[in-house]
Amino acid sequence: DVKVTQSSRYLVKRTGEKVFLECVQDMDHENMFWYRQDPGLGLRLIYFSYDVKMKEKGDIPEGYSVSREKKERFSLILESASTNQTSMYLCASSMGGSPLHFGNGTRLTVT
C-alpha cells in the first residue's frame, strides 16, 4: 500500500518566518503534488513535479516555492509566511495518470 507521509500534522508559525513542509512517498512515484485545502474552495494545486529537480506551477503558486532533490521527497517552502497562508496543506503522489495518493495533511496556522 502506498504511503505518503507529511512531516507535521499541525504547525504554528509567525508572520515572516520561513516555513518548510515536507512530504515523503514510499512507492517510487514519479509525480508529486502540493494542494491547499480551504473551506468552500476545495483543493487547489500549488505546485507539482514530474521528476527529480523538476517543478511546475499550479493554479496558486504565489508566495510558495518547492524543492525536489530526491524522487521520494517533495518540499513546500513558504519564503515569508503570511496570515493568508493559514490553511490545510495536502501532499499527493501518483504514477502516470493513476489515482492520487494523499498524505494526512499539515494544518498550518500563521499568526
Add this chain to the structure above:
Amino acid sequence: QQPVQSPQAVILREGEDAVINCSSSKALYSVHWYRQKHGEAPVFLMILLKGGEQKGHEKISASFNEKKQQSSLYLTASQLSYSGTYFCGTDSGSARQLTFGSGTQLTVLP
C-alpha cells in the same frame, strides 16, 4: 478553472439515494472522484475516462458525459459510512494534474 460541483451539501437518511454533479468549462480527458472523511486524507473512489463509460463500486457508481463535460456520482441506498466530502477532479489532457471542485458535503443520518 475549477469544475463546479452541486449540490454543495446534502443530508439524507440511511437507505436513501443521492446524486452529486460535476461540471467543467473545459474539454475533459478524464474525471476522478475522491471521498474525504473528517480529519482524514482524500481517498480515491474511481476514474472515468473519455468514452462515456460508467463505473461502479458496490452501491456507488458514476457516469461521464464528455460532450457536456459533466460527470455525476450516484450513491444508492446510502450507508452511514458514505458520509464525507466528495470531490471531483478533472483532467484536461495532462494525464497527471487534476483540478478539483469545491466539494460536496454528504451527511447520512440513521
